[in-house]
Amino acid sequence: MGSGSQVFGLMKIALLALWAGTAVAEPCREDAVILRSDAGMVRFRVELADDEAERGQGLMNRETLSSSAGMLFVYPQPKRVAFWMKNTLIPLDMIFLDASGTVQKVHHEATPLDESPIFGGNKIQSVLEINGGLSRKIGIAEGWQLRHPAIDQDAAAWPCGEGQ
Numbered sequence: 001m002g003s004g005s006q007v008f009g010l011m012k013i014a015l016l017a018l019w020a021g022t023a024v025a026e027p028c029r030e031d032a033v034i035l036r037s038d039a040g041m042v043r044f045r046v047e048l049a050d051d052e053a054e055r056g057q058g059l060m061n062r063e064t065l066s067s068s069a070g071m072l073f074v075y076p077q078p079k080r081v082a083f084w085m086k087n088t089l090i091p092l093d094m095i096f097l098d099a100s101g102t103v104q105k106v107h108h109e110a111t112p113l114d115e116s117p118i119f120g121g122n123k124i125q126s127v128l129e130i131n132g133g134l135s136r137k138i139g140i141a142e143g144w145q146l147r148h149p150a151i152d153q154d155a156a157a158w159p160c161g162e163g164q
Helices: 002-024 052-057 134-138
Strands: 032-037 040-049 069-083 092-097 103-110 118-131 145-147
Touching: 040 052, 040 118, 092 134, 103 118, 103 134, 118 134
Parallel strands: 040 069
Antiparallel strands: 032 040, 032 145, 069 118, 092 103, 092 118
16 A cells, blocks of 8 residues: 555656646746746846837836836847947846847946947847846846747747746
C-alpha cells in the first residue's frame, strides 16, 4: 500500500510541475513585456510605439508613469538610435535591445526636458522606457532578454510560447 501512495505522490508532483510550467509560459501580449535573466523575471504593461508618429511622441508631456508600466519603441529594422528628453517631464530609464530582444545598453535616469542625445548603440531594434531608477532597483542590465510579439520570433533570444 505504501508504494501506491508513493506513485500517487509522484504523479501529483509531476502534474504540479506541468501546471507551473504552463503558467510561466504565458502567451505574448501586445500590451506587456517580460524581461528575464538568471536573477529572475519582471513584467511591465506597455504602450507600443511602432510607427514614426508614435515614436516621435513617446512619453512626452506626461506627469506620471506607473511603476509597472512603460513604453516599447519598435523599429522596422535594427539601426543606430538616439533619444532625447524634450518635453518629457519624468525621469526615465531607457533599455536598448537588439533584434533578438537582448539588452545591449541601459541608460539610467535620463534628465527631464534635457535635449542632449542619448545614444543606445548600433543595431538597436527596440527600446523600453520605464521609470527612472527602476532598472537599478530591479537589476536590469546588458544580457537580459525581453519577450514581446513585436520581436521577430525566428530571431528572438526568448520566443513567445517558450518557457523560462
